[in-house]
Amino acid sequence: MATNKGNINLTTLDFEDIKSNFKAFLKAQDVFNDYDFEASNINVLLDILSYNSYLNSFYLNMISNEMFLDSALLKDSIISHAKELNYTPRSFSSAVANVNITISDNYNSSVYMPKGTSFTGTIDNRNFTFVTNQNITIGGSNNTFIANNVLIYEGDYVSESYTVNYNQQSRYLITNRTVDTTSINVIVVEDNGDAVYSYDKATSLFGLNSTSQVFFIQAAENNSYEIIFGDGVIGRKPKDGAVIIIEYRQCSGELPNGIGRFVADGYIDTYGVVTNIEVNTKASGGGIGESIESIKYNAPRAFTTQERSVTAADYETLLTTNFSEINAVSAYGGEEEVPPRYGKVIVAVDLKNTDSLPLTKKQLYSKFLKPRSPLSIDPIFVDPEYSYITVKSKVKYDINSTSLKSNDIKTLVESAILNYNELFLNGFNKTFYYSRFVTYIDNSQFAIVSNDTDVCITKVLDADLSQQKDYVIDFGIALRDDISQIESAHSKDKLNILNSTTFIYNGVQCLLEDDGTGIVRIITVRDGLHVEIKHVGFIDYNTGVVNINNFKPDSLISGKPIQLNVLAKEKDIISQRKTILSIRDSDIEVNIEQVRI
Numbered sequence: 001m002a003t004n005k006g007n008i009n010l011t012t013l014d015f016e017d018i019k020s021n022f023k024a025f026l027k028a029q030d031v032f033n034d035y036d037f038e039a040s041n042i043n044v045l046l047d048i049l050s051y052n053s054y055l056n057s058f059y060l061n062m063i064s065n066e067m068f069l070d071s072a073l074l075k076d077s078i079i080s081h082a083k084e085l086n087y088t089p090r091s092f093s094s095a096v097a098n099v100n101i102t103i104s105d106n107y108n109s110s111v112y113m114p115k116g117t118s119f120t121g122t123i124d125n126r127n128f129t130f131v132t133n134q135n136i137t138i139g140g141s142n143n144t145f146i147a148n149n150v151l152i153y154e155g156d157y158v159s160e161s162y163t164v165n166y167n168q169q170s171r172y173l174i175t176n177r178t179v180d181t182t183s184i185n186v187i188v189v190e191d192n193g194d195a196v197y198s199y200d201k202a203t204s205l206f207g208l209n210s211t212s213q214v215f216f217i218q219a220a221e222n223n224s225y226e227i228i229f230g231d232g233v234i235g236r237k238p239k240d241g242a243v244i245i246i247e248y249r250q251c252s253g254e255l256p257n258g259i260g261r262f263v264a265d266g267y268i269d270t271y272g273v274v275t276n277i278e279v280n281t282k283a284s285g286g287g288i289g290e291s292i293e294s295i296k297y298n299a300p301r302a303f304t305t306q307e308r309s310v311t312a313a314d315y316e317t318l319l320t321t322n323f324s325e326i327n328a329v330s331a332y333g334g335e336e337e338v339p340p341r342y343g344k345v346i347v348a349v350d351l352k353n354t355d356s357l358p359l360t361k362k363q364l365y366s367k368f369l370k371p372r373s374p375l376s377i378d379p380i381f382v383d384p385e386y387s388y389i390t391v392k393s394k395v396k397y398d399i400n401s402t403s404l405k406s407n408d409i410k411t412l413v414e415s416a417i418l419n420y421n422e423l424f425l426n427g428f429n430k431t432f433y434y435s436r437f438v439t440y441i442d443n444s445q446f447a448i449v450s451n452d453t454d455v456c457i458t459k460v461l462d463a464d465l466s467q468q469k470d471y472v473i474d475f476g477i478a479l480r481d482d483i484s485q486i487e488s489a490h491s492k493d494k495l496n497i498l499n500s501t502t503f504i505y506n507g508v509q510c511l512l513e514d515d516g517t518g519i520v521r522i523i524t525v526r527d528g529l530h531v532e533i534k535h536v537g538f539i540d541y542n543t544g545v546v547n548i549n550n551f552k553p554d555s556l557i558s559g560k561p562i563q564l565n566v567l568a569k570e571k572d573i574i575s576q577r578k579t580i581l582s583i584r585d586s587d588i589e590v591n592i593e594q595v596r597i
Contacts, residue, residue, distance in 0.1 A: 014054070015050055015051065015054045018050040018053050018054055019046055019047065019050040022046050022049060022050060023037050023046065026042075068081070069081040069082070069296060069299065069300070070296070072296075075223070075292055076221050076222070078292055078295050078296060079219045079220075079221075079295070081299070082219065082295055082299040083218060083219060085299045085300060085302070085303040086302075086303060087295070087298065087299040087302045087303060087321070088181075088217055088218055088219055088225075089219050089289065089290040089294075089295050090287075090289060090290040090294075090321065090322070090323075090324040091179055091180055091181040091182075091225065091289055091290075091324070092177075092178045092179065092180055092250075092251050092253050092287065092288055092289050092324070093180050093182065093251070093253070093285060093286060093287045093323070093324040093325055094153040094154045094155045094180045094183070094249055094251040094285070094286060095128075095153070095154040095251070095252075095254070095256040095257050095259070095283040095284060095285055095286030096151055096152065096153050096154070096283065096284070096285050096286075096360070097121070097130065097151070097152050097259065097260075097262070097279060097281060097282060097283040097284075098149055098150070098151055098279075098280040098281040098358070098360055099150050099152060099262060099277050099278060099279050099280060100146060100147065100148045100149065100150070100277070100278040100280060101113075101146070101147045101150055101264075101274060101276075101277055101278075102144065102145070102146050102274070102275050102276040102277075102278075103138065103140075103144070103145040103146070103147070103268050103272040103273065103274055103275065104143055104144060104145075104272070104273045104275050105140075105143060105145060105268070105269065105271050105272040105273070106143050106271065107270075107271045108269060108270075108271065108272070110137055110138060110139050110140070110145070111137070111138040111140070111145045111268055111269045111272045112135070112136075112137050112138075112269045113132060113135070113136040113137075113138060113147065113150075113268055113269065114132075114135050115131075115132055115133060115134050115135050115157075116131050116132065116157050117131065117132045117268065118130065118131050118156075118264075118265040118266075119131070119152055119262045119263065119264055119265060119277070120262065120263050120265055121154070121256060121259035121261065121262045121283060122259065122261060123255075123256065123258055123259045126255070128154050128252060128255070128256040128259065129154065129155065129156055129265075130152040130153060130154050130155075130256075130259075130262060130283070131152060131153055131155065131156065131157060131249070132150065132151070132152055132153075133151065133153055133183065133249075136150065145272070149280065151360065152262070153180075153183070153249060153251075154251050154252060154256040154259075154283060154286060155180060155183075155249040155250050155251035155252070156249065156250055157183075157247060157248070157249055158176065158247070158248065158249075158250055159245055159246060159247040159248075160173075160174065160175065160245075160246050161243055161244060161245050161246070162243070162244040162246075163241065163242070163243055163244070164238050164239065164240055164241060164242045164243075164244060165240065165241075166240045171220075171226060172226060172227040172228075172229075172244055172246065173220055173224055173225070173226050173227075174224055174225045174226070174227070174246060174248060175224060176224075176248070176250045177222075177223045177224065177289070178250045178251055178252070178253065179225060179248050179249070179250055180248065180249045180250070180251050181217055181225060181248070183248050183249035184201065184217065184227075184246065184247070184248045185198070185246075185247045185248070186198075186199040186201075186215050186227060186244065186245070186246055186247075187199070187244075187245040187247070188213075188238045188242050188243070188244060188245075189242060189243040189245065190238065190239045190241075190242045190243075191239075197213050197236075197238075198213065199213045199214060199215045199229075199236075200213065200214055200215075201214070201215060201216075201217065202214035202215065202216055202235070203216075205234055208230070208234050208235055209234070210230075210232055210233055210234075210235075210236065211236055212230065212234075212235050212236055213235075213236050214230060214235050214236075215227050215228065215229055215235075216228040216229075216235075223289065227244070227246060251286065252286065253286050253287055253288040254286045254287050254288060254352065255286065256283050256286050257283055257284050257285070257286045257352070258282055258283060258284070259282060259283040260279050260282040260283070261279070262277045262279070263277070264277070281358045281360065284325065284351060284354050284358065285323075285325035285351070285361070286325065287324035287325050287352065288324070289324075290324065298317065298320065298321045301313070301317045301321075302317055302318075302321045308372050308373075309345075309369055309372045309373045309379075310374065312331040312332055312333070312345070313331075315329065315331035315345060315347055315369065315379065316329040316330070316331050318368075318369065318372065319347070319349065319365060319368075319369070322368065323365070325351055325352055325361075326349055326350070326351060326352070327350045327351060327352045327427070328349075328350040328427045328428050328580075329347065329348070329349055329350070329428070330347075330348045330384075330428035330429060330577060330578055331345055331346065331347045331348075331379075332345070332346055332577050332578075333345060333346070334346055334380070336577060337577075338472060338474050338543075338545055341380065343376065343377065343378065344377070344378050344379075344380045345373070345377055345378070345379045345380065346380050346382055346577070346578065347365070347369075347379050347380065347381050347382070348381075348382050348383070348384045348385075348428065348577070348578030349361070349365065349381060349384070350384045350427065350428065350580060356383050357381060357382075357383045357384075361381075362381040365379075365381055366379060366381060382578055383578075384428070384578055384579070384580050385459075385474075385578050385579050385580070386459070386460070386579070386580050386582055387457050387458070387459055387475065387476070387573075387575060387579050387580070387581055387582075388457070388458040388459070388460075388581075388582055388583065388584055388587055389425075389432060389455050389456075389457060389458070389573065389581060389582070389583045389587065390455060390456050390457070390458050390565065390587040391417060391453065391454075391455055391583060391587060391588050391589065391590075392453070392454045392455075392589045393413065393417075393441060393451050393452070393453040393454075393588075393589070393590050393591070394451065394452045394453075394591045394593060395409065395410075395413055395441065395448055395450075395451045395590060395591070395592050395593065396448070396449050396450050396451070396592075396593045396594075396595050397409050397445065397447045397448045397449060397592065397593075397594065397595070398447050398449055398595055398596065398597045399447075399594045399595070399596060400596055400597060401446065401447040401597070402445070402446070402447035404445070404447065406592040406594065407592075409445055409447070409448070409592050410590050410592050412444045412445045413441055413444050413445070413448075413451075413590050413592075414585075414588055414590055415444070416440055416441055416443075416444035417440075417441065417583060417588055417590075418583065418585065418588075419440075420437060420440045420583070421582060421583040424436070425575075425581045425582055425583065426580065426581070426582050427575075427580060427581075428575065428578070428579070428580060429574075429575060429576070430574075430575050430580075430581050431572060431573070431574045431575070432455075432572065432573040432574075432581055433572050434455070434571035434572055434573075435571075437453070437455075438451055438453050441453065449595060449597065455568075455571075455573075456565045456566060456567055456568070457475055457477065457565070457566050457567075457568055457573065458563050458564065458565050458587065459473055459475060459563070459564050460561050460562070460563055460564075461473060461500070461548075461561065461562040461563070461564055462561055463503070463551065463552070463553055463556070463561070463562055464552065465552065465553065465554070465555065465556070466552075467552060468550045468551065468552040469550075469551060469552065470547070470548065470549045470550065470551070471546075471547070471548040471551060472545065472546070472547055473545070473546040473548070473564060474543075474544065474545050474546075475544035475545070475546070475566055476544055476575070476576045476577065476579050477544045477568050477569070477570075477573060477574065477576075478541065478542055478543070478544060478568070478569040478570065479497050479498075479539070479541045479542075479544050479566050479567060479568060479569055480497050480541070480567045480568070480569050481497070481541035481542075481569070496513045496514055496516075497514050497516070497539070497541065497566060497567050498512065498513055498514040498520065498539055498546065498564065498565070498566050499511060499512065499513045499514075499564075499565050500512040500513070500562050500563060500564050500565065501557070501560070501562055501563045502557050503553040503554075503555070503556050503557060503562055504553060504554040504555045504556070504557070505522055505533065505553050505554055506533070506554065507554065508524050508533070509524060509525075509557070510522050510523060510524045510533060510553075511523060511524075511525075512536070512548070512562070512564065513530070514539050518538050518539050518540070518541065519535055519537075519538055519539075520535070520536055520537040520538055520539055520546060520547075520548060521533070521534060521535050521536060522534045522536055536548050536549060536550065536551050537549050537551075541569075544566070546564065546566075
């Protein structure tokens with residue numbers, strides 16, 4: 001801003017810069033020519049004025065940031081913006097286990113197990129309470145009663161109640177921050193108990209009328225949630241004076257995941273004694289509330305789906321935004337499968353803390369997606385497939401630049417490789433960039449001068465030892481095809497596109513490899529020579545599909561499954577469809593060489 005006596009710079013907002021600008025302006029005024037601004041009382045006044053200007057600029061900047069979802073920092077602001085997009089952030093979720101419960105009861109002809117029957121599970125010397133989520137009646141004979149496939153959820157059931165008062169602004173808040181919103185039940189009691197209504201959760205307005213007994217859930221301030229009822233036109237409106245009872249399960253998030261042993265907390269139906277609890281599926285699926293970053297990412301994408309799954313991205317968004325236990329989702333058309341499955345959508349789900357997808361989860365996700373999918377399309381849930389990157393790296397470091405020993409450098413390099421895996425891999429649709437990877441190794445310690453790193457792709461072949469079977473292993477990438485055909489059945493020091501770990505076949509230690517022309521064969525090694533035993537399949541170098549036919553090994557070495565290793569055509573490796581790229585600890589080999597520079 002220009003004046004007749006000086007200029008004030010409005011582009012700098014730091015405290016010291018503001019104060020310097022004030023001094024420069026005042027020194028340009030005739031009445032302050034003889035003032036010492038550093039030693040006089042006016043210096044204190046300038047401090048106050050600068051502080052006030054700085055505080056106002058910061059406050060206005062924060063206000064402007066909080067007005068937009070992209071720049072908002074406060075969770076309450078982000079939730080408010082997400083609410084405008086009709087998005088409800090995920091809550092805590094209970095870990096759930098599938099068990100078979102055996103009960104001995106000498107007095108009842110059937111056993112009644114009410115909702116909320118509790119069990120205790122233990123992990124890492126910590127106890128967690130698990131409860132049933134529904135009433136179960138169990139039949140049996142000879143005083144023995146067995147309940148199969150019972151789902152028990154971690155947490156305790158609690159309730160809160162409110163009285164409707166339309167003369168005031170009534171809100172029905174769930175005050176517990178660890179609520180699992182999927183467990184919420186709402187009961188409305190009217191006319192002093194003469195009328196009791198059970199309300200169901202609604203996620204959209206479709207099909208609702210003035211008598212629909214539904215409630216909605218939306219996020220509220222301070223990491224809480226709020227129950228919303230209809231207005232009498234869309235959704236039934238509770239009467240004035242009605243009592244609202246909200247029952248829900250509070251839980252511990254991801255801490256109970258992995259529990260595989262449970263004991264009953266008491267008798268069942270007065271006299272029933274639990275004699276055995278067989279665990280079908282360990283506790284899994286527990287998770288904490290959605291993070292700020294996740295809300296920012298998911299809210300706009302959830303809005304575009306409009307609660308329907310048409311594109312592959314819709315399937316991915318709907319599942320990740322509604323189920324907190326899901327780490328990643330990949331959806332694609334069945335025509336891309338090997339072999340093709342037309343009229344299907346293949347959905348691969350990667351759960352947190354587990355490498356497989358339990359049947360109960362497949363059923364739950366399928367039930368959730370079915371009414372949101374086109375009638376002619378069936379979602380098919382599959383376990384994710386894992387492609388492991390095997391790393392062999394020779395690292396040179398300057399011993400004059402560091403006091404660290406070779407083992408220290410090796411540890412740092414191995415940690416860097418695992419960090420790379422966590423940051424850039426270990427999910428669907430990820431790309432392993434070779435140049436970035438080797439640079440990551442170089443940057444793991446300043447004394448490292450170079451590294452010579454080779455990688456290959458590994459898949460696990462879970463071979464059946466009881467019968468001959470056909471196997472299709474799809475690596476999903478183009479493989480090298482520049483190795484010429486061998487000249488005879490015997491070869492020495494030969495480089496193969498495909499090779500495997502060893503197994504026993506016809507009483508001999510063998511392995512699988514290709515012959516350079518696409519034939520997959522069983523070979524054994526004698527005096528360093530690869531001797532062919534049998535042709536068992538073929539490999540397509542362009543697609544990375546390996547077919548192994550009528551294969552039945554006698555046994556596995558040390559019980560370890562067979563691992564197939566291939567050489568990719570490109571150094572950059574892309575995971576597609578249902579494949580997750582990952583680097584395991586056991587697949588890292590680092591050799592350290594000392595040099596002097």
